[in-house]
Amino acid sequence: MELERKLEILADAAKYDASCASSGGERRKTSAGMKGVGSTTGSGICHSYAPDGRCISLLKILLTNVCIFDCMYCVNRRSSDTPRAAFTPEEVVGLTLDFYKRNYIEGLFLSSGIIRNPDYTMEQLVRVARTLRVDHGFRGYVHLKTIPEASPELIEEAGRWADRLSVNVELPTQEGLEKLAPEKNLRRIQGGMARIREIKEDDLDRKKKANTERQRSQVSQERSFAPAGQSTQMIVGADDANDRAVLFRADTLYKSYQLRRVYYSAYSPIPHASVLLPPKSPPLVRENRLYQADWLLRFYGFSLDEIVPKDLGDLPLDLDPKSAWALRHREFFPVDVNTASREALLRVPGLGVRNAERILEARRFGKLSLADLRRLRLPLAKASPFIVAADHSPGLVELSNSQLRVKLGVPAEQLLLPLSRS
């Protein structure tokens, strides 16, 4: 099979993985006179964008899409009729270097269908990464998919060569996996993540404990284990798990295994899908709401119960989760931008982490008025009903929730009551 055709099949097969991040790793560069090629800046670069709006940062491909698993949501499941192909490790290495030298990509994101058994497959992935690093002095970004059933030695070696490892949990509950992905198991998946966290922490510990000069110079030359940490992906809308279940799993994984990112990927209907799967995608806005909620969990000091109360189950689609919380908690507002704490500012709809910090800094020089806030480029249309400034108070006319919803950007037609059916 021609290389071009393989690339077509194996890029197509890999595109359902949402992650394309190349950030969060260590900084490396290729200084004058060094062999090899590549650098990482720590913040990642999107080298292109596809018409689906998604960033293209890495060469994201499968080593092969032949797979002995039968995950129903996956186009590469063993019972699917999709055309199959396999790269040789050398072909992947060559494409990565050729693309990289032309500044198309930040590096490689390599995953694979499971061939023969988990260890054999993991060995192939590790081989590609090792060849890039050792034989070609490649200093660009490498993300390897990790198979939780693979032996700990292989996971450890994968992390030696890769910047990031990821184990995909795919669905938030064991029940969901049993229904749609009978070879996958939540405990084994979490066990894999636990192992990655353990190895990474042991690695850091060892470096910290290096006392003597010689030990220090030795560890500084060693590669760190997965310096960009680990991430995972959950498919949303393939099973009937609600947003609370999705975020409960995400919250658990973040805290238990120190994940850098959980990616949420709205299920895309695939050809010849099982009858157990929905015929169409969930609204893409659901994915968006989950990312917003994820941010609130990690950077805004919200708890899971605040974002999705037990009795709600799903995030509202017509309103971002912070605004939805604000409407449920009118007693918290208004927040005075001239006196409020960082934590309180972060709870105002429309205000981000950076906005809050700008307010804290600017108010040291005098009381902030609405004009000041405008110059700080705050989204006032959204925030003004919830804040007090030197010349502004929203309390004079009590705004009704329905008016607030309009201010928060809910399209007016969604406010109409459904026609009575009787």
Added chain:
Amino acid sequence: MGGRIHAEASNFEEWRNVSRELLARAALPEQVVWNEDQEVELNLGVEEKSKPPLPSSGPVRVSDEFVRRAKGVACHVDLDTWGLLYRMLWRMTRGEERQLLRRANDVDVRSFELKEKAVRRERHKMTAFVRFRKVEVTGEETERERFVAWYEPEHDVVYLAAPFFRDRFSSMDWSILTPRTCVHWDGRELSFSEGASFQERPDEDELEKYWLKYYASTFNPSRLNISMMEREMPRRYWKNLPEASLIAELSNGSYGRSEKMKAELEDNPKLQGRRPKGAPDGRERGVIRTSDEIRLRGEGLTLEALRDQAQLCRACPLHERATQVVFGEGPPEAKLMIVGEQPGDREDLAGHPFVGPSGEVLASAIGELGIDREAVYVTNAVKHFKWRPSGKIRLHQSPAPKEVHACKPWLVHELEQVHPRVVLCLGSTAAAAILGRPVSVTRERGLRDDPGLPYAVVVSYHPAYLLRIVDESERLRASQQFYADLEACKQFIDTM
């Protein structure tokens, strides 16, 4: 107001030199007209001859931060940039507004930040969207590959972006040609030259066909979102991006349509449900949902079998947030059974009891007292880690009585299999689980003589408690008691 003063600058260094002079002459920002010949002749008014320089009031000092950031802003193409930078310089020095940059709500600072952001973005886009083409090196014998790119940035960011390309591609020879400035790397140093023209751009690179194939294949047509793409990759960049030639076909669905039509085959149902050799089974068979089930299913099982069964336990909700059951470990003929409260963060990851900080305390005590490790079985009253989130980490939470109760049958099975002579309870949770009543460790420490149990019971502190005591003498006293309690257990191992 004084007369107008004309000033010229085309890059940061020139601006800096001119501005030093202007400051020394105490030229007010509103007097200075920058690069007048490029500006529309408007409201400049009657020109006066500039006044003789005023005495300088000492050297100009501004923060390094301003210099660093102004260098970036100076790449902005807008004509008012030099005037803005001079006005801010004036305000920070002569105007005594040293903290000006901190005032994000100031009009000048806002304008500075917007320009800075635009330049930073343009620099970033340059690192993203430059596309090298490989060119043949003729003449000299060299192993180095040569690459050339043609690029058209909106702002003059070549100087800002050049170090990025040097640090990444130092083992190749390359040039980036732009209309204002070109940069070249020969393996030793960066050099800059005058702008180039479009005609000098490199010829096509045959590898681009793979890149285009990749671009088309990684695109997911069911998520078409042109506006998002255009926000991050505006149209003005498209003409120098080879892959952009595919955007129209990909967006309207005409790309590769004929090929896709014929690929309509059927699934192979024979392959469904039949697990090939090598594929693991992910299903949980025989999940345990109640304490009664633990009691019945564990009856008469060996420790090994119990350990396997326990992984399927969902008799309380703790399994939902834990990695795994951490079952007891040690030989079935152990004479001493040590019971802790529950696994902690490290134990949950590793799947073994007492491997965290508490485990270290326990292990060193056992070692110092010369207790035979082979004679000890260690376990916990509750087998899943209970925690609550605190920032980015998991914080230990004491199990509730109902969780201890739900888990207890596992402990009972362990006791039946191990038949210890003595059970050491570490902490009140363990003591309550063994003695079947609430226990205060401080009041009931040491050997208990509760009747009716086929083994002796010793109650002591949990090692985590010892680690928490701040007061030195208090910690020493508690440690001594802890060692004494272990010593008491040792009697049972040694004498019988």
